[in-house]
Amino acid sequence: MLDNFPLWPERASTLAGGVDALFIFLLIVSGLMTLLIFTAVVYFAARYRRKPGVLAVQIEGSTPLELTWSIIPLFVFMVIFLWGAVVYFKGRTPPRDSTEVYVVAKQWMWKLEHAEGQREINELHVPVGRDVKLIMTSQDVIHSFFVPAFRMKQDVLPGRYTMAWFRATKPGTYHLFCAEYCGTQHSGMIGSIVVMEPAQYEAWMGGGSGGPLSATGEKIFAELGCATCHRTDAQGRGPNLQGVFGKPVQLEDGRTVMADENYIRECVLDPGAKRVKGFQPIMPTFQGLVSEEQVNALVAYVKSLATPGPAGASSAAAPVPPSKAQQTKGSQVN
Amino acid sequence: MATPNDPQGGRENYLNKHYGVWSWLLTTDHKRIALLYLLSITFFFFIGGFFALLIRLELLTPASDLVQADTYNKLFTMHGMVMVFFFLIPSIPAVLGNFLVPMMIGAKDLAFPRVNLLSWYLYIIGGVMMLHCMLTGGVDTGWTFYTPFSTAFTNTKIVEAGLAIFVAGFSSILTGLNFVVTIHRMRAPGMTWSRLPLFIWAHYATSIIQILGTPVVAITIVLVAVERTLHLGIFDPKLGGDPLLFQHLFWFYSHPAVYIMILPSMGIMSEIIACFSRKRIFGYHFVALSSIAIAVFGFLVWAHHMFVAGISLYAALIFSVLSYAVAVPSAVKVFNWTATLYKGSIRYEAPMLYAFGFLGLFTMGGLTGLFLAALGINVHVTDTYFVVAHFHYIMVGGAVMGYLGGMHFWWPKISGKLYPEGWARLAALIVFIGFNLTFFPQFVLGYLGMPRRYADYSHMPEFQVLNVLSTAGSTVLGIGYLLPMLYFLWSMRYGKPAPDNPWNAAGLEWKTASPPPTFNFEEEPVVTWEAYNYEELDAPHPEEVPVVR
């Protein structure tokens, strides 16, 4: 027990340093503040100990002092807020061209599928130095994907996708925890992130997969008959899906939404909710007919229709230069 | 017959005016109702504490070997529900508030004495329902009962626990209502708002939160109960519902609730520090207004519990900045209390020791709140033991220390007896040491990444040392809590009789007998002096040590 007694978690991602720096700054500020109050209290308590014949001096207050010790802390707080916001923003904005991994959480395990096709249970293999974006959903209750060494955590919700990203900096095996209480085996919903050197990772990747996730999605697309309506010419009863991902879509009710992962998912499971302008409400719902993994595959497939590119890589870039809104919204958390 | 050894000898007071069980169970005297609450709240405190002990014992070893995971999940749930709803929220207002608010403002009773009794009965009914729920299977959702787990996945007794909390919540609302009307309408002549003790300001602010916040958790419980029973889809994504809506509704109350828990304790701090420094609180008006500010701002920050829950970036930014705003009034109070010590005339009786403990522990707990409000840090430490340590520093290191300090300070008034000072100082020290040993390691555990609500950490044996330290601390803390219960009971029979004002403290409550007569004052007081008039009180006898031991 006493030989394994860390007091600080490992740093294994590009974000960890930033989080730790802010934490240390806060430790210093808090430490100083605590020291200040402790010292003042101890000193006053000793210095002004009751002595017979010596009365207390009644002091009503001091408005300048009140203002000082309200405004200075407020200023310090605003600095902390801004710093924290910057760190947070970085953590919530996956870089473009991140490798994508689809995560499905369920009581009480993590199911992961790389866009390249590899499937894992409770383990995630990634190469050092690669941006990895997690597209996550839950099959049942709320879970939370937590990797302390990466200083990364994101709740995983049923009914929608949430995103997270990281870039690992050090090879090794790191704890993966579920951090949102989810029932009996909540503390058993544990896994590992295995960070490998790029060469090792390629070797591991080569070890067989069912083909890229988008190819699986293409198969499902055909099996379920989606292609009958979603044709690539202008004749389809459903919108042409070529190049639709990552771009704005005009809806029947007048709104415009971004065609991100959550939108594609919603179209599959609840087609009437955000119907595209100019099309009839004839798409059937596939709720209950497809599993979360199959929805992930379909989303990956629709993404791959954006441009012909390396299978599975996210490419919101289209022949038309992407607009600024598209860049940030398409990859941001909802 | 009064004698030098027994100043109150033979006098009629609220304790001996009527005898018999029914004179207690049907009383409308706010002081007796306060004692009824004292008994029931102490009971639930030890129940919640017992669950805590089992949790800490389990966490001594990494494996889930003392209890099974399901049982552990129920233990932390019940610990949270009992401690929050049946101990912390009622404690100070229902015991010390009920006893002191009318007396401090010069009134004979609260505005609605029968509603006050109803409040207690509602608390008891809720408590019995909760006990029954626990004894027949309990709940395993965590005290936060997030959906859809609580509505569609767990098999435990959510509806029953929810209804128990609903009933107890009603008790809280009625107490708050009573206090607000009393403070507005029943102040004695001359008791203007700016002459009110800060204890009253604190309870006023607390009552506002109780009145406006509790109904929201009440309706949330109703919706969860209805959804669970009829399999509706208000919070279930499979049926089109939104689990985040639950979280917003839940935290809209549960964040202000933490201010219900701490504000009364802050009020006690002002009273104790003023008395044991023999000075008016520095910056009285700022301290009074900061209580109101905390109550108001406290309603604006709830989603800082949801930074990783799936809210938008913009929402996160807004709630983070507002959370820093709400920290300012609390900081202002700490500075004002510290400044009150300057050029005071300080004594270290047990209440003051608890006050010192509060100053240190609340400062630390509050500062760790700054960590949590920082978005970048929150992502790493939320849902870990860091949060557990933070809120225990405030609720136990803050609120409970304040409660104990207040119980010691006003014990002579309430019981007419003096508690044994030596034992009390020892207990204060034991509590302080035990508390820090229990909860400081949890900050480290949290940053290391140990998640909350984990029955088993056998994959992370590196967490064990810190857990062992924490458990060791909790046993010390437990002893520290047992001692006051024992010596307060002892003092009721064997303690020295207390004079009217053993501390020579300011405040109308000290101008009556200890214990007071049923209607508090022989004649309605007419107030012509400011609060904390220690200069007047001490001026006649500067050479005396004005405390009877």
Added chain:
Amino acid sequence: MSDSSTAMSHGDAHDVDGQHNPALLHHFATEQQQRDSASLGMWIFLATEVMFFGGLFCAYLIYRLKYFGEFAAASQQLSVKMGGTNTIVLICSSLTVVLAIWAAQNSKRTLMLGSLVLTILLGFAFLGIKSMEYAEKFEKHHVPGPSFQFDNVEVPGHPGQMANPNHAQIYFSLYFVMTGLHALHMIIGIGIFVWLLWAAWKGRFTPEYHTPLEIGGLYWHFVDIIWIYLFPLLYLIDLRK
């Protein structure tokens, strides 16, 4: 020697012979203080009720915006006639409450008793019409739960698009919880007014003292106002087609 029961005087509430209105409770100094306290107490209680219903209105607003079409489709299933009648019933009952208080202030016993009786009758009328509505919902399988059905209902304004039954069920869940809680408050209100009628009949209310009538009236008006908000939100959205 100390006689605590009369230890503190009522101040000016005692008249020359040491008598006061028997309704004055002993912990109050004056009748005015008692009246003001009762009034403030009831207003605060109503504030808690606003927050209680407020959570429901909040949930309603969120889902109304999210499932605009289904809410319109579901709302059209309600009977505006019955809801409208109930609205008039409640407004009339608030009038009778005001009449009862005026009658008490002016020592008009018959008018006071009659108005109270009318208030109670109107309250029952409201509940009666509500139960007819609920029965209709039951027949049409619009009660949320295992037997809920909402198939083949078009979304108003979007021909060909069928409403998602799950989303419609959310509407009906909120409908039943909101109107159900409102009806529960009505029942409590009727109970209060039955007690007020009895007290009035016993002669407890005079021009000098009729506080229970006033605060009971406040409660009743509040329940009325909640309905004034519920009615348009539940019945009157998207009435066309």
